[in-house]
Amino acid sequence: MALCDAEKTFVLHGVQDNFRIDGRELDDYRPMELETDVVSHAFGSARLRLANTDVLVAVKIELDVPFPESPQNGKIEFFVDCSANATPEFEGRGGEDLAIAISNTLTTAYSSSLAFDSRKLCLLNGKKCWKLYVDILILECGGNLFDAVSIAVKAALWNTRIPFVKNVNIDGNNIDLDVSDDLCLCERLDIENAPVMVTVCKIGDKCIVDPNAAEEHCSMGSVVVAVSGTKISTIYQTGTGSLHPATLTESLQLGFRVAIRLNEALSKVLSRIRPDEEAGFLK
Amino acid sequence: MSKNKELISKIGLRLDGRRANELRRIRCKLGVFTEPDGSAYIEQGLTKVLAAVYGPHEVRGGRSKAQHNSAIINCQFSMAVFSTTERKKRPRGDRKSTELSMHLQQALEAAIKSELYPFCQIDVYVEVLHADGGIYPACVNAATLALIDAGIPLKEYVCACTASLANNDIPMLDISHQEEVLGGPTLTVAALPMSGKIVLMEMSQRFHLDHLDKVLEKALQGCKDIKEILDNAVRLHVTDIGSSTGWANTKH
Amino acid sequence: MSDGYKTLHPVKYYREFLSQGIRPDGREFNTFRPILLNVGSINTADGSAIAKVGNTTVVCGIKAELCKPKPDAPDCGFVVPNLELPPLCSAKFRPGPPSDQAQVLTQLIAEIITNSNCIDLRDLCIVRDKLAWCLFVDFVCLDFDGAVVDAAVVSLLGALKTVKLPLVEYDPALESTQVFLEEKKPIKLHSMPVSTTFAVFEDKIILKDPTLEEETLCSGVFTIVLKDDELCCVHKPGGSPLAPEELVKCIDESKLRTPLISSLIATTLKS
Amino acid sequence: MTTKEPCLCLPGQRLCLSDKTYTAGQGTYERQGYIYSQLAGCVDIVDKDNIKVVEVHTTGEQTVIPAQGDIVTAQVSVITQQYAKCFIKCVGETVLRRPFRAVLRREDIRATEKDRVEIYKCVRPGDIILARVLPITEAHTYHLTTAENELGVVIAHSEAGHPMVPISWTDMQCTKTFAKEPRKVAKVVPEHFNAPSETLKP
Amino acid sequence: MPVDHKRINGPEDTVPYSLYTKTNKQSLTEQYEEIRKTGQRTDSRAFSEHRKIFVRTGAVSQAKGSAYIELDNTKVIVSVFDPREIPNRPDYSLKGELYCEFKFAPFSCHKRRLHVQDAEEKQHSAIMKRALESTVCLHEFPNFQVDVYATVLENDGSCLSAAITAAGLALAHAGVPMYDIITSVTMGIQRDTFFVDPTVTEQNICLYPRPSESDTEHGIVVLSKLHTHDQVSQFYQFGNVSLDKLNESISILDETCRELVPIVQKYLVKHVVKNLQRNT
């Protein structure tokens, strides 16, 4: 997106007066649409549309062996793919840097066992565990990718059903797992504390949340705050500019406050989702 | 060859209950995204594909690549890592995706009136969300819809379809993943259905030359049928957004 | 002033210096650069050393891991050397997979290690066909200023001298392994290879221990590796042809380095 | 250089107020009314029409990139009908560690009779030229010009590989074979090639 | 793992021997309990005390600028090169670019590192770039890129902040125009203990919550600061920390970064003086 100086000034002045170009206030979010169970052969999935940011997340599960240094933990891996559908710049390997930044932030945000307890994915100490592949496909970029991805991931994990293991037979070095075929007999993940990310974007002297593409363009830098429960699990700065320590504290405050609000709203929405709702791109 | 016999049962039904010349259900939508100049979503049975079109715009990556008499059609085929039952390692960059990108480009070049846009480039990106047989035809069909949505002049629709030979004798249409796996040759045809021209034809296995005619005929018939369905969708879409008063933007 | 001349006409610049019997850095044709060695400075490695030959700096770190021997050599362990020329060490290199030069040097070092027999792979076997040590010998070049192989070989010796491997007990019945960190033993060094690099300027003058500039301007570079009184590598990958007598003379020249380096290693280890 | 004790400074160090008497020059930047240093080096105050320009110079090698109007020393690598490709080796008196690519176009070689210029009669691959950097365009490479008397070929070798000396402003002669070769010769021909850049300094 | 044709590949399944050692070593929890009890860190530093810094500028003769930094056992070397044309970029940009590469040497960590850059190294490269971008006057070299390479020779904690501080020094040493001096400090948090400039063991203590306690805080924080203009150029945290703790940590880190400035200045002045003496 290319903006001329006049357009930038317009955005900047709007922000200064707490009246953003799409009419929002500084700490307002754009409308979101959330659907779960959109990918039929995944163990869990979700699609989030935040204005014109579109993210699709699918969770696949495989059996694996725990890392030797953490034999009691299962594995969770995040993979982000920036589809060229979002912008021609992502063609080939163009979106790789952004994708790695997002997946690394997710990995660190989920790394603490207080945010996501991977011990529950372990089936047999040091021998067998579940590995969750959380695959994120970015289909359209209308700004604020980190937030959208984190919400979609949380929803997809909420939607995930882990097969129930009926029996574990150990015979020397051979391990046989008896996995239940019954779809109703499955476990769900505890995502109570799964982190929600809020990007606080600094424009001029003010901080805003949920920037759209134009606002992102005008910003000198932003802080991604990942909040898990009532604690902060990751902070990651993006963009180029630097911040005064006071501004940093202020934006952390704002991000924290908004994240708590967002998390509450998300929980409410998730509890309302019924399994038989029509979902998909045809709607 | 013994496996092939079971593809159509005695009463003429296929594994998923279709008749030999029956297509899977096609559902599609134009203009699913706002950012690209044109976009479309298509479902053919369980196969789901998203397509986006950007352009025509200035040639990226140096003017040296530009052509003075036509636009460059740049295609990228990509498959979501979760689109297959077994998780894929990479969404693109492997040999199969590069080949499919090229085939897609060849099919679209035949339909786009690219001579109208010299020194320009048109990007077509397709993303497979769910692969269940007939990926290539779904991509071609989705790309066609996205091009129409982007308002890029086409000579006519370009449609693609697969056909196969069941029980060593009966040609059948629109092969699902299950049928692909069970064996039998798959003939993929991309065609301009109105003029009946074949743009691209590819076969996965050998079968006797005597059968080619009827299988090809079936595939072409499939392309024509698909064209009708796409045409309907386009007409609906155009009437939907056609009104200048904007009444169409409200949800029904 | 001289800088400009050097960049515009490097060959002429050198020719003028060398015609006076001296090299631009003040050395004579057959003078070595000073060598510095520092051992055991990296605590995360099982053995380590930093060697400096003039400006050229190479760090060698050895990490020992356990593995199963190969079926065709059940009583042998492994030594896996790799030399990295990261973009950090010179503007010549770009990020990404190893350059051709790094690959050739890795191969040369690997050949020097096998030819000189400085480590007996059988010493690295713990239980025949079951368990053996694998020494990952990684060289990282920090400053690329010519004669990298020489510096790498010195650092290799220093690192090998400091390697201490813990005692390992293997129970074949339970197939279980136990490692006792309290009891560590050094590995036996069977020989001491010493490498000397030469460069040939305009088919005539032979320069010992060349800098990077000299290596690039010269029409050929070759390396002689001695192991005590014997030779274990005369590697001349093309370049200016030399009469056999000249090569033999260089072998004699390089013999001068062995006592220097063995005393260097001895004093470094003592302190 | 000033003879008095040099005044050291570090990046980000506040040097003085920026006002009518003092302005920020090379190696400094201005922020909120003050002049700050960009480099670790020495402060140098240059008087220019009653305005004191505050400059900072590094004591080691300078990090420079060619800018518009700079006199550069370049080596010609390839010639075609339209242009000569060069590598910039020095900017002013600073020797570069890494050469920059540049192009000397046919129309920029001479000031007069531009359309009759033939590249191979002006420069040859391997020649060392003095040139001025033209305004920087959107292209990736620098454009050079030698359309001044003092600019052009300063060092060249003949076909036989021997050094040549200038004999007129369009010809040079081999010192061994005495063969003449055409060149766009720079006016000042000193003993050492880098002397002209000093004398030419505006 | 795919075979790397450009290196010598070892046998396939090698395991570090430390996995088979008897676990008579203190567990991290016990170590932490002891630190809390005695009120002293393993290397008998105060909790807010930074380790001694040793710096050598100009360690790499082939680079335009370089710096080697030691925080006791943590050893990082950084080199900076002349601006060069940005590869694969056809359009003109008014600002220059920084290219940062952060790499662990294979033997630098407890566990052997692979040669190919992994996710953590890529993340660290991105953070380094982010920290330095607001320090370097990018408009001074439009359309060019300055390469900054950092290699960790030994990691005993706080290697990212050490690399950032060293990169600042190396850039100044290379004569790259900069707005300010940059310093960076890491901090580990475990419950109510703040470890300034943690060692690897202390970092590991802060990596996981203590078991059996549900409401516990832990995490790692890295902060980089520009001195004169009092600006945070980069802030990175992970773990599980309350907002109040985080604010507290920011002020402590801010203070520690300030303490490092005179040390960095000292080495830069040394370098300038040395050059002056050589020139005269």
Next chain:
Amino acid sequence: METELTKSTFSCKLGILSRPDGSAILSKDNTTVIAGIYGPIEVKLQKLLIDKASVECHYRPKSGLPGIEDRMHESIIRNTCEASLVASLHPRTAVLVAIQELQNSGQLISCAVNAVCLACLHAGIDMKFMFGAVTCFSNGVEMSLNPPAQTHIKAVFVFVFDSTEKRVIASHTKGIFTKEQFEEAVELCRSGSDQVFDYYKKVLTN
């Protein structure tokens, strides 16, 4: 001591490839190599040399991708060609040497080097001299130009000589040896190289 190279084992055909400017297939003792030369051709800007041609070398092993050992072969062949080709005749161009290994039963380097020389001769590229490679084996006591059967090999030497003054262009050794053995090996190979150059002449005159 065997000083005779069993000549009959050489077999060669020139010009077996149509695309390169010169090509040769050479086999000796069941080691077979094809070499092709392209040049002078256009050069990439990165590798451009102002005063001479740059030599590029691509070595392909029998199967799979080239590994680091093959890179070393490349470097030996490239530097040997650089020394022997009159590179200053074609400044700002490149000479491309492509080598395909077909069969390897030892003495690979010398076979490849000799094949490249024959390909250069076939291409008619200006050369200062021809070059020929000879391999020699030592069992600690005596030397032989042919691989000794059964006996323990202590060292292997490969030398590349120029055809005019018989100086050493390249040398590559494996194993441990004394200075005297080295001198002996050089002498032996030097005399053995005559047969290589004779063979070249035979091939070219036929």
